[in-house]
Amino acid sequence: MNIYDVAKQAGVGIGTVSRVLNGSAKVKPETRERVQAAINQLDYVPHGAARSLGSGRSHVLGLVVPFFTRPFFIEVLRGVEMAATAHGYEMVLYNVETTTQRDHYLRQLPMRRRVDGLLVVSLFCDESEAERFRKMNLPVVLVDSYNPLLTSLVVDNISGARQAVEYLISLGHRQIGFVNGVKVGSFNFNKADDRMSGYRQALANSDIPYNPEWVSATEWTRAGGREGARQLLLLPQRPTAIFAASDVQALGVMEQAQAQGLRVPQDLCIIGFDNIELAELLNLTTVAQPMHEMGKQAVERLLAEIECPQPPQTVMMDVTLVHRSTTAPLAAPNVSAFSTASVRDGVWATQQNIITEG
């Protein structure tokens, strides 16, 4: 069952069938109908690989993403999936969990020419790799990562962090901790730097001195957040608010606060970063990234680039602070001093509001 069968059935040449399949204009309507009928009758579906080989187009997008099960990536993924499907593209997933894997994919994929374009999420991409993409003529869009040679969609991490901390300051906080994430090898988790900048900017803008003791860098995980919070909260002079570099870490902070008998937000305010689903669930104040939108835009820019080469562009995505219940005006010192009484049951004060929101 191939294109010749269809041609015979319809009484036309294979060229005509191909033109019908690809919707090119130069087919007489009547002929088109005849071909279409044959296609339906034979239940014919063109052979993907042959098509790719013939045309040099696969209609497949590659998606290189680290730890795709993490909420942030899932959300981006979803945006990508929707946009890709909408444009008739398939999506193949390359999950990266080690540096070796990263290198492997970034090196082999361009040449295998199986994908029409590559979306690289949150992974650092060096000059030589970018150069190689160009040379291989493989369109690439970076999401949550930056390289001057490639179209990059980045989130305004500096501004996001600044907004978060400024908000805490506006609530009266002066002792503001920061549980940052660590940079990990060639993963582009060095948004850490930017978030740090934002943190310091906000402090500086309000003439609050920077206290390195109130900053820790941990894994981007729940355990990491817990550990980071412990460091800060056991200090003789502890922060009254903590900004965490991710929601997942913020969750760890909440756990640690609870373990130490601190009520949130009365005794400790917390702000996260990302706005993953869990944040809404726990009523966590956080900096929202437009993850879905990023995925979508990334696909659209990539498709544009596939259509015809575009100059590399850097798109800054806006970030917004979502006010929920892990933040509140700084309580008067004497009040916050008491209040370990009701912790008996393991209170997350924040959760009171869950119901009202849904």
Add this chain to the structure above:
Amino acid sequence: MNIYDVAKQAGVGIGTVSRVLNGSAKVKPETRERVQAAINQLDYVPHGAARSLGSGRSHVLGLVVPFFTRPFFIEVLRGVEMAATAHGYEMVLYNVETTTQRDHYLRQLPMRRRVDGLLVVSLFCDESEAERFRKMNLPVVLVDSYNPLLTSLVVDNISGARQAVEYLISLGHRQIGFVNGVKVGSFNFNKADDRMSGYRQALANSDIPYNPEWVSATEWTRAGGREGARQLLLLPQRPTAIFAASDVQALGVMEQAQAQGLRVPQDLCIIGFDNIELAELLNLTTVAQPMHEMGKQAVERLLAEIECPQPPQTVMMDVTLVHRSTTAPLAAPNVSAFSTASVRDGVWATQQNIITEG
């Protein structure tokens, strides 16, 4: 840059290069080395589409999955991804959110012959579709779904539900509610039936009469769980424990309980189903499905089938009850009557233990 270039560089014929690429045995070690050297020198990577076309193998697995962002599917996905990668297969994702999409994929994919095999997760697959797969010679494995003509990996939903309810009974509960999920179109969400059977079996085994008032069927979502719980909990004679058909629904139940000032587990015990990450987080007692393992097994069986046709088999995956803190022995009635006092702060008693676990 193609196989001819490599052949020339190595001073051999293309057949030999091909043999080296595919690791077939009949190449003199010395020759193999020479070819390998040429490959490295030229940075040659074989063209995927051409390879598929020539061999009829794509080394790509299709994964048809509904709502892939839901935790259950993500976990399965992860198992699939790991196993596929381990065996040198790529994975393309077909997300299904509507019946139309489902039909589209299940009908078109087999013929496009782009994938070597198909994994279908949680989607109902009727006789005619299964028949078509056979006829098209496309290996298919069903995960969390069943069809006699296809290899199916199913979870023992009946036993899982039974275990959950039996456990509640062993704790002294006699008024046990069930927040079930609704069946949705051609999605295979009719595990609902099985979980219902398990529920009733457990009751019957202990001679507890079945009370339809204590059962509700809702969406498989948080909101659904909340709604279902409301129905049950506002009854004049309310259940003292609720079994939910999924963790996500169980979460809704917890929210509703809290909204009504019921402490968990003192006033209301809750058991979920799935054991998604969130369950651990919230210390939810639940029936654990080996999601990861299912993904892995599915891939392995699929690959076996690709290697050589296998008779369809139905594999029943075991399920285990994970005891956490949303369950406790039924309190004496007078005790549970008081206890709306400390709810002021929105208590989820369960969360006390989070720290101890991680």
Add this chain to the structure above:
DNA sequence: AGATGAAATGGAAGGGCTTCCATTATTATA
């Protein structure tokens, strides 16, 4: 009717691999 240009069509060539058969090199055996 004949000429002209445009529109529609047919099909050869080509894309890069695998496969398989024919051929050549190597080894074992007498």
Add this chain to the structure above:
DNA sequence: TATAATAATGGAAGCCCTTCCATTTCATCT
């Protein structure tokens, strides 16, 4: 050393499309 058996190799054919050029058909104009 001759011969048979075996191992290794080369390359034509084939996989199923797309593309493009040559050819045919059609409509229009003189």
